[in-house]
Amino acid sequence: MDTRGRLLALLAGLVLLAAACTGASEAGDADAPEGAAGGGDAATAGTGDEGEEAPAGTFVHAADDEPLSLDPAQVEPGEGGETMILQVYERLVEIDPNGPDLVPGLSTEVPSDDNGLISEDGLTYTFPIREGVTFHDGTELDAEAVKYSWDRVMEMDLPGSAASLLIDNVAETAVSDDGAFEVTLDEPSASFLRAVVPQMVASVVSPDAVESNGGITAGEPNEFMTTNMVGTGPYRLITWNRGENLQFEIYDDYWDEPANLDLRIEVVPDPDVRVLGLRAGEYDMIETDPSFIGDIEGAEGVNLYTEGLLVEPIHIGFNLNIPEDELPEEDTIPADFFHDPRIRRAFNHAYDYEAFLQGALGGFGDFNPHYIPQGIFGYDPEAPVYDQQDTAEAERLFREAGVWDEGFTISVITEEANLFEIAALVLKDSLEGLNPNFQVRVLAVAEAQFDEAHASDPVPYAMWVKNTDPFADPDAYMQSYIHPDGEWGQIHGFAQGYENPEQIASLIDDAATEIDEPTREELYSELQNLLYDDPMWLIAAQEGIANAHRDDVEGFVLNTLWPRPNVKFALFDKS
Amino acid sequence: MQIRDYVLRRLLVLPLLVVGTSIIVFSLTRIGGSPIGIYLSHEMDAQEVAQLEERFHLDDPLPVQYVYWATGVLRGDLGWSGVAAAPVTEVFPAKLTASMELAIASAIVAVVLGLALGTYAGARRNRLPDHITRIFAISGASMPLFWFAILLLIVFWVRLGWFPVGRSNAEIFFSIPHPTGMYTVDALLATDATALRDALWHLALPAICLGYGATAIIARMMRSSLVEELQEDYVDAARAKGLPERLVLKRHARRNALIPTVTVIGLTFGFLLQGAVVAEIIFQWPGLGRWMADAVLRGDQATIMAYVMFTSVLFLVVNLVVDVVYAYLDRRVVLGE
Secondary structure, three states: OOEEEEEEEHHHHHHHHHHHHHHHHHHHOOOOOOHOOOOOOOOHHOOOOOOOOOOOOEEEEEEEOOOOOOOOOOOOOOOEEEEEEEEOOOOEEOOOOOOOOOOEEEOOOOOOOOOOOOOOOOOOEEEEEOOOOEOOOOOOOOOOHHHHHHHHHHHHHHOOHHHHHHHHOOOEEEOOOOOOOOEEEEEOOOOOHHHHOOHHOOOOOHHHHHHHOOOOOOOOOHHHHHHHHOOOOOOOEEEEEEEEEEEEOOOOOOOOOOOEEEEEEOOOOOOOHHHHHHOOOOOEEEEHHHHHHHHHOOOOEHHHHHHHHOOOOOOEOOOOOOOHHHHHOOOOOOOHHHHHHHHHHHHHHHHHHHHHHHHHHOOEEEOOOOOOOOOOOOOOOOOOOOOOOOHHHHHHHHHHHHHOOOHHHHHHEEOOOHHHHHHHHHHHHHHHHHHOOOEEEEEEEOHHHHHHOOOOOOOOOOEEEEEEEEEEEEEHHHHHHOOOOOOHHHHHOHOOOOOOHHHHHHHHHHHHOOOOOOOOOHHHHHHHHHHHHHHEEEEEEEEEOOOEOOOOEEEEOOOOOOOOOOOOOOOOEEO | OOOHHHHEOOOOOOOHHHHHHHHHHHHHHHHHHHHHHHHOOOOHHHHHHHHHHOOOOOOOOOHHHHHHHHHHHOOOOEEEOOOEEEEEHHHHHHHHHOOOHHHHHHHHHHHHHHHHHHHHHHOOOOOOOHHHHHHHHHHHHHOOHHHHHHHHHHHHHHHHOOOOOOOOHHHOOOOOOOOOOOOOHHHHHHOHHHHHHHHHHHHHHHHHHHHHHHHHHHHHHHHHHHHHHHOOOHHHHHHHHHOOOHHHHHHHHHHHHHHHHHHHHHHHHHHHHHHHHHHHHOOOOOOOOHHHHHHHOOOOOOHHHHHHHHHHHOOOOOOHHHHHHHHHHHOOOOOOO
């Protein structure tokens, strides 16, 4: 290259550098690169272009995962899409920000016996629909739209979705003459209002938007609704930049108190980058868990919120329906190993709860009774809990069951590199430390491999580790995880192990339809006492809340009954 | 053999190599188990799982599954990415162009700096500039990428706030059309200075991070081969003819020193493209590497297959191109022998 060529190259390089630095300096002016509002001037947040009108401010949340679907009819409970649905769609009744109580949403009243909106036979619920509410596409909300939304979920009945919540409860939906939405149930239910109506699957979508974009097909997802959102909530989805972020803006025609800030949810899978971004003020809030508290605690400008517990206990399943010829070759346990309640109790006594709670969770969490989590109606603080390792009692029970001298080898499958794997390793240490003849093989595998095993019926492993789904009502926990004829009761063959399966089933069924709350509470208390002696799970802990956000965030409120990260961004502001 | 004949012969063999590679990769991914897990959720019952297995032909023997996969590929169907919740063919172009953009930017950093530093150091063997370049090169080659990336983040994002993470400011990104999928190129095509600035601003840190390691390798290679060339007789002859040292270096020694360096550059580009996993994760760059890492962690075999096949074909093609460039630069090289 001659001198002129070199000069030209140098000049080109300088131009590029200048372009990059100009961008940097402009952001530097706002003290917030890429429009992030944290630590800077909120008035300039949300844009890196001085030529465009700046929005009032943007709240930036760094999430650990990306949604798979934004459609209430498709989203899986506990999945990232639920977080978005909570912000954009609304339901007939909502869970109050400050507790478990229900408050009116798109319905002007919460049905009760007192206001006469629940029929005398307890089967029909009437929801008067709020007037003056519009969808983000400009169409108006009415009872027909609510009926359309519920019927749509039930007609589509997508695999993996929460459609069964509606299908299993609802016999009929209708619009009354005075324009209210009416639901008739198959049988009276004490949990319908709490466990179904405020759930994301019961969100109300714009019928016009659905019908203009593919309509409803049974068993098939609607591609438009998977990636677009047309609700009535305080936020409107602007863009879903896959793999990067989702942008929402304040919905100006919102019927209730409008949101204060626009919202951007950044997809940041690396936890260290989330922590760095929060500390730098790039993110206003991040998704985290107790294991990162040490990295955040004491950081300048950061608030750490650690009150309360998630309602998704981490549990280790006992499989009573073991397919003997499919177990890993190394396993020496017989197929009926867990049929003996003494062995299940012995496992519960042997577990080092303290090690898991103080080690993996850094002390942020609590022990858990069987089986209703703290924070859920029906939780009995007086019920007995497995919260201390009792090696003497474990040894006594193992000896009594006749497995102490000979020992056994058992495999436990878990997802790799997360809290579940640590819970399994604590089980291994606990049992192998108790008796060298006990061997626990922790099979830590990729998520997909675990999901495959977990979805098998019967499950080809004697034990597995995961957390429960979050529910708002005790009946859902009981039906899924305890009832002998429930989801896991059938897969794991609980009926073969309960000392009195009929009694357990009858108590759960009675509590499901018992409208009187004190009586219902007593039934759950009785169940928790029974399940202490006849456990079908080993519950390692109930994980604590760990929410980290900037200290200029105002109006922070968190409710564990909302989908993770358990917040409604529309309630937040920044000083 | 003529270059044209050689290229044709290599192109004819290419499909066989691709099929062979696909059989090996398909078998290896299946060793880890069935790919059904990524499509499941714990809400599904056994019947729904069986329906899915039937739908994706996962209940058939492995060879039959391969035939389904291969015929799907020929139809342009690479399967469903469970991680991205979309067809692989739909996601792949966007991820590829994002990675290409980063790889090209890193390669530009690496080639420009690497050749310049290597030439500068080689021409000043065992003098101070040579030692400084060597230190620079050794540190670049030996520094763990994740550590360097985090270091850059802490200094330039957290402390100074000069550069952002991510690929773009979404508002600006969506304000221009994206015919190529490469933000920088699209911004140039749209003649939008704001978008170009945004693209370069976001590209700077990951490109420097990725490019630094490659710079070191290229600089070292260029330096050592230039030192060798400068000791050759033809260089002495050129000097004896009275050619100025600048021309000896530029017209003779550097041209020959480039031959082994071009091979390294070709391979480096391939590694930049597929080796950007760490940089893409840390800098939130939505490219193939980040997608792939997620797919491996979650056992998304359709994505893994697509990615591995892509990199295999890429390496085959890059090797072919390198061989041809090699022959072009050095006519003594006899192709195909």
